[in-house]
Amino acid sequence: MHAEVLVLGAGPGGYSAAFRAADLGAKVLLVERWSVLGGVCLNVGCIPSKALLHAAKVIDEASEMAGHGVSFGAPDIDLEKLRGWKDSVIARLTGGLAGMAKQREVTVVTGLGAFASPNTLEVTAADGSKKVISFDKAIIAAGSEPVKLPFIPDDPRVIDSTGALALEDIPQKLLVLGGGIIGLEMATVYAALGSRVTIVELMDQIIPGADKDLVAPLFKRLATKVEAILLKTKVTAVKPETDGLHVTFDADGATREDVFDKILVAVGRKPNGKLIAVENAGVSVDERGFIAVDKQMRSNVAHIFAIGDIVGQPMLAHKATHEAKVAAEVACGHKSAFDAKVIPGVAYTDPEVAFVGVTETEAKAKGLNFGKAVFPWAASGRALALGRDEGLTKVLFDEDSKRLIGVGIVGPGAGDLISEAALAIEMGADAEDIGLTIHPHPTLSETLGLAAELYEGVITDLI
Ligand code: FAD
Numbered sequence: 001m002h003a004e005v006l007v008l009g010a011g012p013g014g015y016s017a018a019f020r021a022a023d024l025g026a027k028v029l030l031v032e033r034w035s036v037l038g039g040v041c042l043n044v045g046c047i048p049s050k051a052l053l054h055a056a057k058v059i060d061e062a063s064e065m066a067g068h069g070v071s072f073g074a075p076d077i078d079l080e081k082l083r084g085w086k087d088s089v090i091a092r093l094t095g096g097l098a099g100m101a102k103q104r105e106v107t108v109v110t111g112l113g114a115f116a117s118p119n120t121l122e123v124t125a126a127d128g129s130k131k132v133i134s135f136d137k138a139i140i141a142a143g144s145e146p147v148k149l150p151f152i153p154d155d156p157r158v159i160d161s162t163g164a165l166a167l168e169d170i171p172q173k174l175l176v177l178g179g180g181i182i183g184l185e186m187a188t189v190y191a192a193l194g195s196r197v198t199i200v201e202l203m204d205q206i207i208p209g210a211d212k213d214l215v216a217p218l219f220k221r222l223a224t225k226v227e228a229i230l231l232k233t234k235v236t237a238v239k240p241e242t243d244g245l246h247v248t249f250d251a252d253g254a255t256r257e258d259v260f261d262k263i264l265v266a267v268g269r270k271p272n273g274k275l276i277a278v279e280n281a282g283v284s285v286d287e288r289g290f291i292a293v294d295k296q297m298r299s300n301v302a303h304i305f306a307i308g309d310i311v312g313q314p315m316l317a318h319k320a321t322h323e324a325k326v327a328a329e330v331a332c333g334h335k336s337a338f339d340a341k342v343i344p345g346v347a348y349t350d351p352e353v354a355f356v357g358v359t360e361t362e363a364k365a366k367g368l369n370f371g372k373a374v375f376p377w378a379a380s381g382r383a384l385a386l387g388r389d390e391g392l393t394k395v396l397f398d399e400d401s402k403r404l405i406g407v408g409i410v411g412p413g414a415g416d417l418i419s420e421a422a423l424a425i426e427m428g429a430d431a432e433d434i435g436l437t438i439h440p441h442p443t444l445s446e447t448l449g450l451a452a453e454l455y456e457g458v459i460t461d462l463i
Contacts, residue, residue, distance in 0.1 A: 001029065001107075001109070001131060001132075001133045001134070002027075002133070002134045002135070003027060003028060003029035003107075003133060003134070003135045003136070004021075004026040004027040004028070004135070004136050004137065005017075005018075005021040005026040005027070005028045005029075005135070005136070005137045005138070005139065005328070005331050005332070006028075006029050006031065006121060006133060006135035006137070006138045006139070007021070007028065007029070007030045007031065007138070007139045007141060008031050008113045008121065008138065008139070008140050008141060008142050008276065009031070009032065009039065009113075009140070009141035009142040009143055009272075009308075009310075010030050010031075010032035010034075010037040010038065010039055010097075010108070010141075011038065011039020011040055011041055011042075011141060011143050011308060011309075011317075011320065012038075012039060012041045012042075012308065012317040012318075012320045012321045012324070013039075013141035013143070013307040013308030013309075013320035013321065013323060013324045014030060014032070014039065014139070014141035014142075014307075014308070014324070015030065015037055015038070015039075015097055015100075015101070015324075016320070016321040016324035016325060016328075017139045017141060017305075017307060017324035017325075017327050017328045018030040018101070018104075018106045018139075018328075019100060019101070019104055019106065019328075020324065020325050020328035020329065021139075021328040021331060021332055022104035022105065022106050023104065024328065024329065024332040024334065025332070026328075026331070026332050028104075028106045028107070029106070029107045029108075029109055029133055029135070030101065030106050030107070030108050030109070031108075031109045031110075031111065031113040031121065031123055031133070032108065032109075032110060033110070033111060033112045033113070034110075035110060036094040036098075037094055037097040037098055037101065037108070038090070038093060038094040038097055039141075039143055040143055040144070040309075041317040041320075042090060042093050042094055042097070043090055043094065044161065044162040044165055045161070045165075045317070046317050047089060047090055047093060048086050048087075048089070048090055048165045049161075049165060049182075049185050049186070049189070049348070050348060051085065051086040051089045051090075052082075052086055052165070052167070052189040053185060053188060053189060053348050053349075053350075055082060055189070055192070055193075056188050056189045056191075056192030056193070056350070057192075057350055059075050059192040059193075060192055060225070060350060062075070064387065067387075068387060077170070077193060077194070079167060079169070079170065082167065083166075083167045086165075086167065109123055109131065109133065110125065110126075111123040111124050111125040111126070111131070112124045113142075113276060114276055114277040114280075115138075115276060115277045115278055115279075115280040115281040115283070116132060116277070116280055117280055117281065118280075118281045118282050118301060118303075118304070119134055119135060119136075119281075119303075120132050120133065120134050120135070121133050121135065121138065136303065137303045137304070137305070137331040138281075138303070138304045138305070139297075139304075139305045139306070139307060139324070139327045139328065139331060140276065140278070140283075140291060140299070140304065140305065140306040140307070140310060141306070141307050141308045141310065141320070141324065142272040142273070142275070142276050142310050143271075143272055143308060143309045143310060144269040144270055144271045144272055144309035144310065144315055145269060145270060145272060146160040146161060146162070146265065146266070146268075146269055146270075147265075147267050147268045147269060147270050148160075148265065149177075149235075149265060149267060151236075151237065151238070152177075152235075152238050152263070152265060153238060153239075153240050155240045155245065157240065157244075157245055157261065157262050157263065158238070158245070158262070158263045158265060159262060159263070159264050159265070160264070160265055160266070161182050161186060161264070161266055163264070164186045164189075164190070164264045164266075165186075170190065170193045170194050170195055171190070171195050171260070171261035171262040172195065172196060172261050173195070173196050173198070173227075173244070173259070173260045173261050173262075174187075174190050174195040174196070174197045174198070174260060174261065174262050174263075174264060175197075175198050175200065175235075175245075175247060175258075175260040175262070175263045175264070176190075176197060176198070176199045176200070176263075176264045176266060177200055177235055177263055177264065177265045177266060177267060178200075178201065178265065178266035178267040178268070179199050179200070179201030179203070179205075179206035179207065179208070179229070179231070180206075180207060180208070180266060180267075180268065181207060181345075181346075181347040181348075181349075182266045183199065183201075183264065183266030183267075184199070184206060184207065184218075184222070184347060184349045185347065185348055185349055186264055186266060187199050187222070187226055187264075188222070188225070188349050188350055190264075191225045191226050192225070196226075196227045197225075197226040197227060198226065198227050198228045198229075198230065198258070198260070199222075199226060199228070199229045199230065200230045200233050200234075200235055200249065201229070201230065201231050201232075201233065202232070202233070202234055203231070203232070204231050204232050205219075205231065206218065206219055206222070206229065206231070207347055207353060209359070209361075210347075210353060210355060210359065210408070211355075211359050211360045211361055211394070211408055212361075213360075213374070213392065213394070214353055214355065214392065214394065214408040214409075214410045215353060215410070217351055217390040217391065217392065217410050217411070218347070218349055218351055218353055218410060220390065221350065221351060221390065222349070230249060230251065232251060232252065233249050233250065233251040234249070234250045234251075235247055235248070235249060235250075236248045236249070236250045236255070238263065241259075243259060244259040244260055244261055245259065245260050245261075245262070245263055246258075246259050247259070247260060247263070269309065269315055270288065270289055271288065271289040271290050271291075271309055271310045271311075271312075272289060272309075272310060273285040273286075273288075273289035273290055273291050273310050274289045275289075278291065281301060281304055282300070282301050283299045283300060283301050283304055283306075284299070284300045289310070290310065290311060290312050291306040291310055291311055292311070293305065293306050293307075293311050295326075295337040295338050295339070296326060296327075296330045296336065296337055296338070297311070297323050297326050297327035297330065297338060298330070303331075305327040305330065305331060306327075307320055307323035307324050307326075307327050308320030308323060308324070311323065314343055314345055316343065316345065318343070318344075319343050322338065322340060323338055326338045340426070341357075341425055341426055342356050342357045342422055342425050342426065343356075344356040344418045344419070344421075344422045346414070346415035346418065348415055350412065351388070351390060351391060351410050351411045351412055351414065352409075352410070352411065352412065352413065352414035352415045353408075353409075353410045353414060354408070354409045354410075354414040354415045354417065354418035355406070355407065355408040355409075355418070356406065356407050356418050356421050356422045356425060357396070357404070357405050357406035357407060357421070357422075357425050358370075358396060358405050358406040359406060359408060360372060360394070360396060360406070360408070362406075363396055363405070363406065368398070368405070369398065369399045369400060370396050370397060370398060370399055370405060370406075371396070371397050371399050371455060372394060372395065372396045372397070372455070373394070373395050373451050373452070373454035373455035374392055374393070374394045374395075374451065374454075375392070375393045375394075375395075375447045375448075375450045375451035375454055375462075376389075376391075376392055376462065377389055377390065377391030377392060377393070377411050377444070377447060378390075379450075379462035379463045380442070380444060380446065380447055380450075381441075381442040382442040382443055382444050382446070383411065383444060383447075385442065386412060388411065388412050390410075390411065391409070391410050391411020391412070391414070391444070391447070392408075392409070392410050392411065393407070393408075393409050393411075393417075393447035393448055393450075393451045394407065394408045394409070394451065395407050395421075395431075395434075395448070395451040395452055395455055397430070397431050397455055401430065402430040402431050402432070403425075403428055403429065403430045404421065404424050404425050404429055404430065404431070404434065404452075405425065406425075407421035407424075407425075407448070409421070409447075409448075411444065411447075412444075413444055417444055417445055417447075417448065420445060420448055421448060424448075431452045431453075431455050431456045432452075432456065434448060434449055434452035435449055435452040435453040435456055435458055437449055
């Protein structure tokens with residue numbers, strides 16, 4: 001078999017690259033070890049987590065409406081049906097991808113790929129049979145996998161995000177190890193489904209790296225939904241016993257033990273760069289497994305490109321798809337480069353936390369000459385009508401040019417609202433551009449315009 005463009009891995013990076021290269025006229029082969037396309041994002045990441053988070057949101061909102069005069073009964077959870085619905089969402093998307101591959105005559109080869117030379121990849125199928133594929137250009141999109149902690153024993157009650165999304169049962173007591181985005185999203189789901197959830201985080205805040213004022217409303221609400229959020233706390237030992245997993249916590253030298261039915265380990269993801277024998281192709285990979293690339297997504301070997309989680313942070317699907325387009329275009333002889341100013345990040349928790357551009361913490365650390373304004377959602381009619389006044393929209397502007405350099409939003413729907421901020425930064429918009437843009441009323445999107453006006457001093461007091 002020969003490919004003009006070979007793509008290794010069929011996640012958001014891989015399938016996007018394969019489809020773009022095929023659209024540009026290349027003969028494309030897409031190698032994927034799983035029997036379905038879509039990678040982590042569609043099968044065990046973005047999509048199933050959002051389906052379950054939707055269920056969690058409905059449960060929470062229904063219970064909160066009692067305070068506003070509309071009461072529902074306790075939720076009756078049919079786990080099998082919920083799982084089936086989540087799986088049907090995935091199946092629709094992965095089925096759609098299979099159709100799109102066929103339409104474009106992209107040949108999908110199922111099996112585990114490993115480079116044999118700078119122009120060949122060996123693919124081992126599940127039955128052990130091997131195929132060698134030669135290629136002119138290759139795009140590596142082999143993604144990442146969850147980090148494992150060496151001191152945590154192999155036990156079926158210890159799960160990663162994939163295990164959590166499988167929704168086998170609703171453990172009575174669940175420990176979520178890691179207060180990052182994936183851990184918090186899963187904690188939100190299981191708490192709504194009825195688990196007593198404890199979240200443990202080594203750092204002094206959840207979503208380390210995000211501004212503290214943005215995370216505070218999430219912390220406050222989450223604290224009412226889960227049993228405990230332990231910050232600055234380390235898990236030092238896990239002992240599997242018949243009555244559960246005995247966990248030792250260490251907070252500032254003080255240790256204590258608790259017992260859980262399940263532990264979800266969500267302490268980050270590591271790239272798969274060391275699992276595909278790239279050294280046989282002469283491609284450099286660092287000790288963590290990342291492949292370094294230039295703006296055209298080329299590795300140190302000119303005809304081999306890499307994209308997505310395997311090339312670095314942030315490990316996000318929308319970064320992978322944009323890099324994919326660039327790699328495919330360059331591989332097909334077009335002029336293209338990855339030139340995004342900013343990549344938005346979102347925690348799809350409740351409330352959502354979304355940020356784009358520099359954070360205030362980064363701006364201070366870098367000594368940037370910046371100014372900020374924070375619009376509290378308590379002054380937004382729409383937020384009040386939703387019964388959710390805890391949100392904030394924070395804008396950061398460069399003091400010299402008055403251009404927008406960063407936005408952080410916390411509140412329901414923040415993940416959708418952040419797109420306008422990303423566009424404004426990409427377009428070089430300044431405070432006046434944003435303030436003079438008419439936003440529909442009453443919407444949460446108004447908070448961005450109003451925050452810009454607060455920064456400009458056009459409005460000075462809030463309701
Ligand atoms: P992947 O999606 O990891 O795909 C890599 C593919 O390569 C896989 O299909 C794998 O089977 C295949 N592969 C690997 N090695 C080989 C090999 N040797 N041979 C053949 N095939 C191979 N991102 C967001 O932007 N938004 C979200 O809401 C979001 N939610 C997430 C929730 C969870 C629980 C998780 C785990 C991740 C989430 N992410 C989210 C991150 C997102 O899933 C990844 O950033 C994205 O999938 C990366 O795409 P990729 O193409 O680089 O790799």
